[in-house]
Amino acid sequence: MLDIKNLHASILDTEILRGLSLSVKAGEVHAIMGPNGSGKSTLAQVVAGHADYVVTEGSVEFNGKDLLELEPEERAREGIFLGFQYPVEIPGVNNAYLLKAAVNAKRAHHGQGEMDAFEFLKLAKEKMSLLGMDPKFLNRGVNEGFSGGEKKRNEILQMAMLEPSLAILDETDSGLDIDALKSVAEGVNALRSPDRAIILVTHYQRLLDYIEPDFVHVLSAGRIVRSGDKSLALELEEKGYDWVKEAATA
Amino acid sequence: MATESEHIESLVNRRYEHGFVTDIESEGLPPGLDESVVRAISALKKEPQFMLEWRLQAYRQWREMQEPEWAHLHYPKIDFEAISYYSAPKSDKDRPKSLDEVDPKLLETYDKLGIPLHERARLAGVAVDAVFDSVSVATTFKDKLSEAGVIFCSFSEAVQNHPELVRKYLGSVVGRRDNFYAALNAAVFSDGSFVYIPKGVRCPMELSTYFRINAANTGQFERTLIVADEGSHVSYLEGCTAPMRDENQLHAAVVELVALEGAEIKYSTVQNWYPGDENGKGGIYNFVTKRGDCRGADSKISWTQVETGSAITWKYPSCILRGENSVGEFYSVAVTNNMQQADTGTKMIHIGRNTRSTIVSKGISAGKAQQSYRGLVRIMPQAEGARNHTQCDSLLIGKNCGAHTFPYMEIRNPSAKVEHEATTSKISADQLFYCRQRGISEEDAVNMIVNGFCKEVFKELPMEFAVEAQALLNVSLEGAVG
Numbered sequence: 001m002l003d004i005k006n007l008h009a010s011i012l013d014t015e016i017l018r019g020l021s022l023s024v025k026a027g028e029v030h031a032i033m034g035p036n037g038s039g040k041s042t043l044a045q046v047v048a049g050h051a052d053y054v055v056t057e058g059s060v061e062f063n064g065k066d067l068l069e070l071e072p073e074e075r076a077r078e079g080i081f082l083g084f085q086y087p088v089e090i091p092g093v094n095n096a097y098l099l100k101a102a103v104n105a106k107r108a109h110h111g112q113g114e115m116d117a118f119e120f121l122k123l124a125k126e127k128m129s130l131l132g133m134d135p136k137f138l139n140r141g142v143n144e145g146f147s148g149g150e151k152k153r154n155e156i157l158q159m160a161m162l163e164p165s166l167a168i169l170d171e172t173d174s175g176l177d178i179d180a181l182k183s184v185a186e187g188v189n190a191l192r193s194p195d196r197a198i199i200l201v202t203h204y205q206r207l208l209d210y211i212e213p214d215f216v217h218v219l220s221a222g223r224i225v226r227s228g229d230k231s232l233a234l235e236l237e238e239k240g241y242d243w244v245k246e247a248a249t250a
Numbered sequence: 251m252a253t254e255s256e257h258i259e260s261l262v263n264r265r266y267e268h269g270f271v272t273d274i275e276s277e278g279l280p281p282g283l284d285e286s287v288v289r290a291i292s293a294l295k296k297e298p299q300f301m302l303e304w305r306l307q308a309y310r311q312w313r314e315m316q317e318p319e320w321a322h323l324h325y326p327k328i329d330f331e332a333i334s335y336y337s338a339p340k341s342d343k344d345r346p347k348s349l350d351e352v353d354p355k356l357l358e359t360y361d362k363l364g365i366p367l368h369e370r371a372r373l374a375g376v377a378v379d380a381v382f383d384s385v386s387v388a389t390t391f392k393d394k395l396s397e398a399g400v401i402f403c404s405f406s407e408a409v410q411n412h413p414e415l416v417r418k419y420l421g422s423v424v425g426r427r428d429n430f431y432a433a434l435n436a437a438v439f440s441d442g443s444f445v446y447i448p449k450g451v452r453c454p455m456e457l458s459t460y461f462r463i464n465a466a467n468t469g470q471f472e473r474t475l476i477v478a479d480e481g482s483h484v485s486y487l488e489g490c491t492a493p494m495r496d497e498n499q500l501h502a503a504v505v506e507l508v509a510l511e512g513a514e515i516k517y518s519t520v521q522n523w524y525p526g527d528e529n530g531k532g533g534i535y536n537f538v539t540k541r542g543d544c545r546g547a548d549s550k551i552s553w554t555q556v557e558t559g560s561a562i563t564w565k566y567p568s569c570i571l572r573g574e575n576s577v578g579e580f581y582s583v584a585v586t587n588n589m590q591q592a593d594t595g596t597k598m599i600h601i602g603r604n605t606r607s608t609i610v611s612k613g614i615s616a617g618k619a620q621q622s623y624r625g626l627v628r629i630m631p632q633a634e635g636a637r638n639h640t641q642c643d644s645l646l647i648g649k650n651c652g653a654h655t656f657p658y659m660e661i662r663n664p665s666a667k668v669e670h671e672a673t674t675s676k677i678s679a680d681q682l683f684y685c686r687q688r689g690i691s692e693e694d695a696v697n698m699i700v701n702g703f704c705k706e707v708f709k710e711l712p713m714e715f716a717v718e719a720q721a722l723l724n725v726s727l728e729g730a731v732g
Contacts, residue, residue: 051683073686073692084684090681090684090698091702092699105690106689158688
């Protein structure tokens with residue numbers, strides 16, 4: 001589904017990704033781990049198409065399409081979803097309004113008719129009860145005055161509504177207490193499916209106690225230096241990132 | 251970040267849809283202003299003596315007055331001798347008796363503007379008075395309105411047919427020498443709309459006026475007077491457009507509202523005068539005095555404005571809350587883009603006991619535009635129990651524009667409750683990227699954010715105009731992100 005080859009990317013002339021390769025298939029859950037500054041979030045932003053990051057070398061293919069040719073909104077409509085580490089607040093814009101616009105933009109892209117307000121509300125309420133969210137969320141401004149946990153849960157709601165084929169969740173666990181973490185993880189687990197791939201970008205092992213990955217990759221200095229199954233995450237927890245850094249330079 | 255600013259700056263790329271010129275024969279007075287011009291205008295309008303006297307006094311006072319310079323606006327001095335003070339479509343000589351006699355080219359113009367002058371008016375249920383350059387060309391729905399006793403006609407007709415009402419109320423809210431532009435207007439105004447709602451009548455439809463400047467080098471000076479007698483109710487909308495011209499054109503209008511006991515006037519404006527090009531060439535200079543007088547107890551005047559046009563805007567729709575328990579409201583969305591400048595706001599003068607006012611001002615600046623909110627809340631000593639709430643929000647798009655707030659409060663009664671809230675925010679690259687990552691295009695994202703910002707004001711507009719205002723806003727910021 002996602003095929004990244006020898007990816008190099010910079011921000012403000014500083015190279016962050018230095019030859020990263022990764023292949024993700026439908027139904028798989030990959031965890032990307034690594035120390036601060038290793039390029040985890042950059043990878044997420046580059047795949048989503050953030051304009052501040054310049055790809056200098058390499059390729060990213062998504063379902064056979066050259067992803068780097070597409071605008072961010074086109075990538076989204078093609079089925080890529082990024083759960084933001086810091087979801088932005090958009091005061092005055094109703095959560096339901098943004099969600100409906102997003103859902104309908106995707107439907108239009110795939111030649112489907114617009115979802116009317118009635119259908120939309122029904123679907124939204126269904127997904128919200130699945131995630132244990134209060135329907136009042138829909139009428140609030142996008143992330144306006146939300147707690148950290150509410151913001152992250154709102155990201156998962158958007159993911160549930162948009163049904164992406166590839167979801168990248170960037171530090172979804174950061175800033176969450178254990179209860180919020182559990183509830184977000186439950187939401188993500190409910191969205192696991194054979195035709196959906198999920199990439200979890202995380203600094204800590206603890207998220208992986210709740211969402212079990214098929215593969216774990218360790219990033220250091222802009223490249224994947226180790227790949228393995230979930231036991232790799234536990235090893236990291238035990239030995240710390242210095243161990244990987246040494247391995248990378250060795 | 252370089253990418254962010256370039257990105258957002260390219261957001262500002264306006265397309266003005268009403269910039270066409272109608273090829274119509276017009277006749278007018280040569281440029282320049284002296285007493286003979288004032289006399290000529292009055293004579294052309296076949297006005298009674300009291301009107302001529304009133305104009306001449308205004309003119310003489312204007313001669314003595316100084317152009318105000320306190321506003322946060324920068325523009326070259328206006329040469330009042332270079333302006334023609336009267337222009338009319340030629341066919342006006344024998345004024346049309348009905349719509350069938352109106353020059354088809356004029357009707358075509360209003361058609362292009364989407365104004366429901368003809369059959370469409372009946373469908374829309376909106377009565378329209380249209381002012382083209384200096385004269386009023388048609389007023390629809392007269393019959394239906396007169397059944398209800400409502401007078402809705404051009405100002406010229408009102409002077410001819412209802413001189414007693416004109417004489418009683420003209421200048422009673424905005425005096426001849428109120429300010430420089432109001433005095434100029436009083437001297438040379440050529441037409442406008444007149445509305446009288448009799449006691450206890452709820453006007454059966456929305457009333458509406460469209461103003462259009464067509465001729466070059468012409469100033470437009472219209473005057474609107476609305477009188478709502480005891481216990482009556484009226485909702486009124488004005489819209490404005492002008493062709494694209496390289497020269498600046500002056501628009502100095504006066505609007506006077508009088509609400510007697512228990513009456514309610516809702517006045518909505520969608521102002522889309524030509525704003526000039528992206529380099530600041532051309533555009534309308536909009537110097538307007540709008541004031542409502544809540545003369546009777548329990549009366550209410552509500553101003554709602556959506557301002558997207560004009561190169562320069564100088565405008566402060568105000569309420570004088572004279573009657574006990576009277577209510578004044580001001581809801582405003584002002585958009586300035588490219589090189590536009592606006593100094594706009596309101597004045598709420600609390601005189602009566604238990605008077606209440608609400609001010610909600612939303613300013614949006616993009617490009618290199620400068621926008622100021624200037625508002626005065628004055629509580630007089632006798633205004634026991636007066637209350638005001640002011641909310642003043644600015645939204646910036648890009649980093650070359652500016653927003654300024656000048657709130658003035660004069661509280662002379664200790665029982666007053668006055669609140670002022672202000673915020674300034676920016677459409678950030680992060681917000682746009684967030685929306686785009688959800689599949690929403692950049693333009694849609696900007697529109698969504700701007701509309702969210704303006705929601706409180708849009709909900710005050712009559713339904714059909716709220717849609718129009720929203721669309722207008724989207725056009726004004728079109729191409730803003732690219």
